[in-house]
Amino acid sequence: MNDSAGEARSDLVVAARETGVIWLGLFALGIGFGVLVTSHGFPWWLAPVISAVMFAGSVEFILVGMLAAGAPLAAVALTTFLVNARHLFYGLSFPLHRVRGRLRKAYSVFALCDEAFALIASKNPDTLTSGRILWTQLGLHASWASGALAGGLVGATLLGGLKGMGFLLTALFVVLTIDAFRENPDKLTAALAGGAGLLALALTPGSMLLVALSALSLAFVARHSLNRRSRHCRGTNRAAHNA
Amino acid sequence: MPDAGYIAAALAIGVAITVALRAIPFGMKALVRESALLHDLGRWMPLGAVTILAVYGLATIDFAGGQHGVPEGAGVMVTIAFHVWRRNAVLSIAAGTAVCLVLANLAL
Known part of the structure; x- marks a missing residue:
């Protein structure tokens, strides 16, 4: 009994030491989210509720604008799907097998946000314990939701007239892009995505994200089949050469 | 403010789709591992998706407004x-946002 309590505490300490800076960052971003939500005229409690039940930073920022504009539910569904479709790829390398217990596994999947994936999947799975994974995710989740609560409370009273809070989202995306490019310096991907984004802005500014992400998916499918074809050609050339 | 039923429905849809997207790959890991196309998409999409999000964020800057997008432009730089x-992601976001907020609310 004592042992497992001690183990749990040390898991928390390790998780906090390794990921606490990101917890603080999510708390700060959560404040921004709370202020943004109240600046759209929503009540103070909506931001922490969204953050607690959804826990998907970037799409929450986008959803708030759609909710305020009364966007159709189908548009909400499609936008959530396309913006969060990248999560389809997180499960492939996330060490869920290190998490013990069905409920804990379920929570770990629920709370698999970008930051959780980046912080956990980058580690050697053999060095991770169930507790460390869960504390990391709980810390992120709690920071994000409590930041949103603080922002909702502060925003409703103090920062109502503050302009430019939405910039936080832009800064977040710029930083994530630089990080993703450092992780995978693939100029063709960046160029295709930038092109898809600009094209969608020019053609369909009202549904830019939908159109851009769909166009990019198509471009990737084309790129994939072109790669395969050229690999295939090289393969047959080599075979002919060898013969 | 839109009515509570609409917000609850929109949130429920958003949560259901997000959780499904997070859960699906665990259910079909073997299948996805064998698909060369999904493997390539998994390699390219993380950078592609955030790049588009960055373009989206930059496009929200209002260059035609009273401040001509100067606070946001300075914040991005x-x-x-x-x-x-x-x-340091936290430091970068905090510094850029602080510059944008100060310029947007005080200086100009």
Whole structure:
């Protein structure tokens, strides 16, 4: 009994030491989210509720604008799907097998946000314990939701007239892009995505994200089949050469 | 403010789709591992998706407004400069947002 309590505490300490800076960052971003939500005229409690039940930073920022504009539910569904479709790829390398217990596994999947994936999947799975994974995710989740609560409370009273809070989202995306490019310096991907984004802005500014992400998916499918074809050609050339 | 039923429905849809997207790959890991196309998409999409999000964010800057997008433009440059220099996401976002907020609310 004592042992497992001690183990749990040390898991928390390790998780906090390794990921606490990101917890603080999510708390700060959560404040921004709370202020943004109240600046759209929503009540103070909506931001922490969204953050607690959804826990998907970037799409929450986008959803708030759609909710305020009364966007159709189908548009909400499609936008959530396309913006969060990248999560389809997180499960492939996330060490869920290190998490013990069905409920804990379920929570770990629920709370698999970008930051959780980046912080956990980058580690050697053999060095991770169930507790460390869960504390990391709980810390992120709690920071994000409590930041949103603080922002909702502060925003409703103090920062109502503050302009430019939405910039936080832009800064977040710029930083994530630089990080993703450092992780995978693939100029063709960046160029295709930038092109898809600009094209969608020019053609369909009202549904830019939908159109851009769909166009990019198509471009990737084309790129994939072109790669395969050229690999295939090289393969047959080599075979002919060898013969 | 839109009515509560609409917000609850929109949130429920958003949560259901997000959780499904997070859960699906665990259910079909073997299948996805064998698909060369999904493997390539998994390699390219993380950078592609955030790049589009960055374009989206930059496009929200109002260059035609009273301040001609100067606070946001300065904020973006400070964010990039800090991130290239220190590689600390929290610091970069905080510095860029602070510059934008100060310029938007006080200076101009």
